[in-house]
Amino acid sequence: MLKQRAVVAGVGSYLPEKVMTNDDLSKIVDTTSEWIVQRTGIERRHIAAEDQNTSDLATIAANRALEDAGVSAQDIDLIIVATSTPDNTFPATAVAVQHNLGNQTGYAFDVQAVCSGFVYAMTIADSFIRAGNAETILVIGAETFSRLLDWTDRTTCVLFGDGAGAVVMRAQPVADGEPEQGILSCHLRSDGSHKQKLYVDGGPSSTQTTGQLRMQGREVFKHAVGMISGVVTDAFAASGTTADDLTWFIPHQANKRIIEASAEKLGIDINKVVMTVEGHGNTSAASIPLALDVAVKDGRVQRGDLVMLEAMGGGFTWGSVLLRW
Numbered sequence: 001m002l003k004q005r006a007v008v009a010g011v012g013s014y015l016p017e018k019v020m021t022n023d024d025l026s027k028i029v030d031t032t033s034e035w036i037v038q039r040t041g042i043e044r045r046h047i048a049a050e051d052q053n054t055s056d057l058a059t060i061a062a063n064r065a066l067e068d069a070g071v072s073a074q075d076i077d078l079i080i081v082a083t084s085t086p087d088n089t090f091p092a093t094a095v096a097v098q099h100n101l102g103n104q105t106g107y108a109f110d111v112q113a114v115c116s117g118f119v120y121a122m123t124i125a126d127s128f129i130r131a132g133n134a135e136t137i138l139v140i141g142a143e144t145f146s147r148l149l150d151w152t153d154r155t156t157c158v159l160f161g162d163g164a165g166a167v168v169m170r171a172q173p174v175a176d177g178e179p180e181q182g183i184l185s186c187h188l189r190s191d192g193s194h195k196q197k198l199y200v201d202g203g204p205s206s207t208q209t210t211g212q213l214r215m216q217g218r219e220v221f222k223h224a225v226g227m228i229s230g231v232v233t234d235a236f237a238a239s240g241t242t243a244d245d246l247t248w249f250i251p252h253q254a255n256k257r258i259i260e261a262s263a264e265k266l267g268i269d270i271n272k273v274v275m276t277v278e279g280h281g282n283t284s285a286a287s288i289p290l291a292l293d294v295a296v297k298d299g300r301v302q303r304g305d306l307v308m309l310e311a312m313g314g315g316f317t318w319g320s321v322l323l324r325w
């Protein structure tokens, strides 16, 4: 019997032109490049131009992924944009991307799971494909977090950046007994009891303003490694694989120390970890597809590789996606 599996057919990303270094930040708030590098690993981040919205970043990344996959915009059944920085409260940023791409036959919606948005969106895409409800899905993580930051708060404004990454997911039939390609397992979690530890202090129904990002960094840090390790261990158990079987570990890029501590706890060789946090900062839902694109384009990720994606963020939300490239 044939089963449908969700396979990554192409990947693309986009970083805005403007680069903000740690030294640039030290002119705005009371900080130093040494502190930022030592505590986070971040050296610089990209900032969207005034006339660039999240959908603009997403559209460039999407076009690059479509080109990489050799897929036309007309062939897309579904567009999912993972973002916490939509162009507007509604409609979804995904419909703006759909319009920009010139797709009129598919449907589009946003997913809001903050930094875990991309693994949530990949999980939804996997479910649609397995159920036979879509054959070609564009999954995008896109953010303009610079618009949500309090640029007087040194504890948060040094951490984030803007960017977008996208993958084209396609249904691929697999016969029983054949080696599996594509998404092997998805594990999602959330725990709203932590919602005040990382949040935006505004919104249409509460303050009628957009609000600014607030975070108890140390509290988030305290929970991150355990939560990440939990969903990665779940993925190993569900797929009968181990840390040794992994070819690449592509985590959400929030903090080098969290990434290194998670890899160590899970017994993953640090040479298998894709790290882009130094050049991108934390781009929330965009960080995994941005890192994935870097590692695919520089030749690290090859067909047949076993790749683990994971993220943890506001909510708290967290999750993992294990796939055979």
Ligand code: UT7
Pocket: 030, 031, 032, 035, 036, 039, 040, 115, 154, 155, 156, 158, 198, 216, 217, 218, 219, 220, 221, 224, 254, 255, 258, 282, 284, 312, 313, 314
């Ligand atoms: O995307 C997913 C969600 N986000 C995260 O994963 C972020 C998780 N948290 C973190 O990455 C870290 O907690 C931070 C990088 C945010 C902070 O690192 P930390 O080692 O936990 O530092 P801390 O908050 O304990 O602060 C240490 C000191 C404090 O001073 P005192 O109280 O010890 O005198 C802060 O006021 O560092 C001070 N500080 C700074 N100093 C210079 C905080 N921010 C800065 C700064 N520059 N930018």
